[in-house]
Amino acid sequence: MSKTFKIGGVHPHDSKFSRNCAIEVLPLPQTVYISMAQHLGAPAVPCVAVGDKVKAGQVIAEPAPRALSAYVHSSVSGTVKSIGPRKDIAGNNQNHIEILVEGDEWAEGIDLSTDLVTTIPTDRAEVLKKIQMGGVVGLGGATFPAHVKLNPPAGSKAECLILNGAECEPFLTSDNRIMIERSKEIVVGAAIMQMVLGGCPCVIGIEENKPEAIAAMNKAVSELGYPGISVMVLMKKYPQGGEKQLINAVMGREVGSGALPISAGAVVQNVATSLAVYEAVQKNKPLVTNTMTITGDCLPVEKQHNYLFRIGMPLSWIAEYAGGVPEGAAKVVSGGPMMGRAISNLDACTVKGSSSLLYLSEKTTKRAAQSNCIRCGKCAEACPMGLEPFLLNKLAKNGMMDELEANAVQDCISCGCCQFSCPACIPLLDTINIAKGQVLGILRARAAAAKAAAEAAKASQK
């Protein structure tokens, strides 16, 4: 019996049509636009000027000072044409660096060969530095800078590194493909992260609907023979790949409300992040490429692809290369159908965390008219955090902040299970997300006030 998390969850059809499409390398476009906001935290600050010649893998933006941020590298060689605002997939302006592509020359010191480097370095600080300089961020969706997550604060100890290969979102197959095609690199990356975290065991969690990936990863683990790495088969259930759910499934523990996973002794990294760590540490290659799936329910299987893309490629260009936006597509989503973001601007560019171009037909995605809540409780049954979305929805509509906080709206992980399962098609998550933002704001303000009061008390004591 494969393992899974205990509370809630839903079973959308997994629709992994592109599971057997081998990863293809995309050619280079004429121009790339590299966003400065590709990670959680403050946007990076450009450190090149218009007219500069850059090489692929060269740093073009540095982390914003004194803030959570990350390095950004050029993904191509060429000339910087402009630096300025450009619209992202949601139509909001972000600072972008526009680079005209000339040839494909990589910066010095980057190992482009496919030889596997299996020797694990032992200098922890050096490795962390390399991960940071490589601009590695979490590729599971949140794009949290990896070096921060791999460096737990003093006093907390990682007891288990969990590699997230669940890929529980329907349609997406990029993680599945890299686990099949680049399994050894992923395992070496895991071993590196194990070393950084002080030698804790590592569990690679994969959902049971990916038997080829499970076999490939098992083979890589046994062939490479690093100690303490194992593959765990997980049940196919959404959101198995949610950080908190994965910790529950693998370790049987729960992360406290408002706490970080490290408080439960866990560090979770995506398999794609592990691959990026391998390349940054062993090959000196910064994070400028990633794998994305071109898929959808209105796209014939022969037109579906898994592409190795470089950051900054316009989505419209990729769509065109893959054969254009299909006729029946009503919505294009970046990411999976449960948590991905609908794209309003196809001229936006790929970022580090891009994982798909998902074409959904009107029949699949158009929301049906909402009707009365019939109090069936299916939303509460589905919620993997054990919340009661029907109640939160009602409280949010009436602006009852205290009750929302008491009913733990701030614990919501926005997985969408409630809205997915609502037979009355009530847009529960739309309302709850807003309420969650408001309550989190109240909590932050309260924490800041408490901190200020404590400091004032300290000062007056002196």
Added chain:
Amino acid sequence: MNKLLVSPSPHVHTSVSTQSLMRDVVIAMLPAALVSVLFYGWSEILILAVSVISCVGLEYLISKFLLKRPATICDLSAVVTGVLLALNVPPTCPWWVIVIGAIFAIGVAKMTFGGLGQNMFNPAIAGRVFLLVSFPTYMTDWTVPAGFIHATDAVSGATLLGAYAEGGVEAIKGINYLQTLFFNIGGSAGEISACALLVGFVYLLVRKVIRPHITLSIWGTVAVLALIFWAINPAKYPDPIFALLTGGVLLGSIFMATDYVTSPMSAKGGIIFGVGIGLLTVLIRYFGSYPEGVSFAILIMNATVPLINKYCHQKKYGRK
């Protein structure tokens, strides 16, 4: 190309809808309805038709002309109420009594509160109880009309529960439980065949329309209480199997207590709700003046649902 749709996630939706859930409930009631038609014949067909048509028609008229908003009959909830009401009345019930029941069920118990999802009491039960207290003669006339198959010689008589209430344990001696499981002539249409009801129950569980908590806790409570009474005084009280298989326990626990709108949301709440119904049912049967208490028990427990919902929550992740 058309303009792209943009919305917050999730971008896909389950195929389950209010309509499909209600359709499943209707399908689950079909075996019981079929059995009742077989045994009670044309009069039962008339009852079913009158009940469903008047429930659906009333909901349409009320939402269209009184509330002035789009009619919600497509969600099939009025059909469910109609079939349930038909299964809850004796086969000899005149058609106008059923229409009055439908008016009360849909007009008062459902639409007054704002329609589907807003009502406090299960409309079908409210309708049945209203008829029971208003037209006791019609509602307890257990004459068996001519059916399509003739199972027994009995042409009139009380229900088994009625017989027990009248004559005590002596009156029900020698009944064949195996036969009761399949058909049990006398009683309202929905009470004929335990087997047909159980088939419906299994269907609802398999289709994940309901969770078993409420139904099982009702059965458990009724069985345990009946066992206790029977153990204390077998000469006065019937055995637990009799308590479970007769009257409206099965019909009520499977189709009426599990109504989404009027039952608690959480599993814990469902168990409390079920135990309450079981308890009240047995108390009314053994100590009340009515031979059957399931509908009253459900109606009373319906009123406690907001309170149960307030205090029963499921376990939250990462919290005690």
Added chain:
Amino acid sequence: MTSAIIWTIVILTVLGVVLAMVLFLVAKKFKVEEDPRIDEVEKVMPGANCGGCGFAGCRAFAQSCVEAGNLDKNFCPVGGNDTMKKVAAVLGIEAVAKAPMVAVVRCNGTCQNRPTTNEYDGLKSCRVKASLYSGDTGCAFGCLGCGDCVAACQFGAISMNPETGLPVVDEEKCTACGKCAAACPKQVIEIRLKGPRNMRLYVSCINKDKGPVAKKACAAACIGCGICAKTCTHGAITVENNVAYIDPAKCKLCRECEAMCPTEAIHAVNFPKPLDKDAVKARIAERNKKAKEAAAAAAEAAKAAAPAAPEKKEEPKNE
């Protein structure tokens, strides 16, 4: 039979008297002493309990007024100056009159001016829409059209115009309580001075994009060209972040900016006569010509006075 009736009457009467006594005593014992002026102030309040003043309701407002003893920080936008005069009378102080305000929708992105580029399929709420993306038009700043302001208004003063897809403020009903402005996630609505005889000029756009981008998204966008600021002789217009703003305190309602605006982004309301654009334009041209001549003359004079001095730029600002 008779005795039963008598007994019933007696018992019920006694019960009533006893309960009345209990109620009376409890009310006496637990009476909360309050400044009687709070009640008096509350009586003169509009009683809408809208919260536009920043308090939880009219009573909370009254309490605050009485406790503070002055009205410096308290103003009821609903009742306006009349109510505040009454409140001041209760408190025995002088009320300072405030100029009347009104909610102004600073967006003219009608369906014609601002074509949609995608179709929004989420919850019909500006707040949800704004948190998701820039909106279903090319403009990331303007009205989202889901009517959060309409829902926020307790006076029924805002409604959506189905033709333009924009909210319309009913000036008669608007109390300038500011609920709509707070509800708008794009800050499209401004609480603005109502102006003399309700006449006012305002820039009906807040698009901060550069001119061409803004213009492409919406035909009625302010493109930040600055012509209005140059035209204004009262220093009332500033252009910041590619968008102009008219300071209502400085504006003299001369409507010259309105005539000069190339995109008709400047709106004038409640003026008795329609604007004769050409006449105003001619007037401005004439004035500019004179100014130029005067400047040239001044430069000539300066040159003649100090031929040795290096060229000094002198701009005659005030004529």
